[in-house]
Amino acid sequence: MPKPTKGPRLGGGPAHERLLLANLAAALFTHKSIKTTETKAKRLRPLAERLITLGKRGDLHARRRALTVLRSNKDAAHILFNEIAPLVAEREGGYTRITKVGNRKGDNAPMAVIELVLEPVTPKKKAAAKPAAKAAPKAEKVEEAPAEETAAPAALVDGGFGEDxxxxxxxxxxxxxxxxxxxxxxxxxxxxxxxxxxxxxxxxxxxxxxxxxxxxxxxxxx
Structure with missing residues (x-):
């Protein structure tokens, strides 16, 4: 039996939750920024990131997958594949940003604004090499072999179905x-x-x- 998602479920059932998240994703792609509860924003973020990844692929299968999630919302899918995907083509992940905006009047629910990060990616500037210090008199300069840089493995995120x-x-x-x-x-x-x-x-x-x-x-x- 599938392991349920940790935390409270949005809506009354799994089907309602999927429909609610699909509507939130469509609104996010249409308006580029929406205001909702902090809980909904955190649940929407991974879904929106995955849909944007499909948008960057741009093939027929990716479009069908996105339309399935968006409940055949063709307008939102068109914006995703034709407007948003080209703007984040050079960005490796991190397509959304969540900003807390205080609590809502009435039920005091914590609110947040989730928005798309569409700013162009600026390449990181390499630090200028510092000039080598002069060796002290009567002291031999010892050159150390540069340490090999090993790329850190990508962080493993639990899939929700056990350690494997x-x-x-x-x-x-x-x-x-x-x-x-x-x-x-x-x-x-x-x-x-x-x-x-x-x-x-x-x-x-x-x-x-x-x-x-x-x-x-x-x-x-x-």
Missing amino acids: SAAPLEDGSAPEGFDIKGNKDSMKFHQPGGQWYDATVAEVWFRTAEAAEAAGFVEAGK
């Missing part, structure tokens, strides 16, 4: 060691070499097929 599951990286790719694609809507998983493996956009990655089956997923095609 992981969420997709910011660019939608798989974390290292996770090859099994899972689809939360259909509760099916796809193995490398499968009929629909290349055409499937993973919503969760599993380390092994056994881990996917243990989480309640069924192999596609069976």
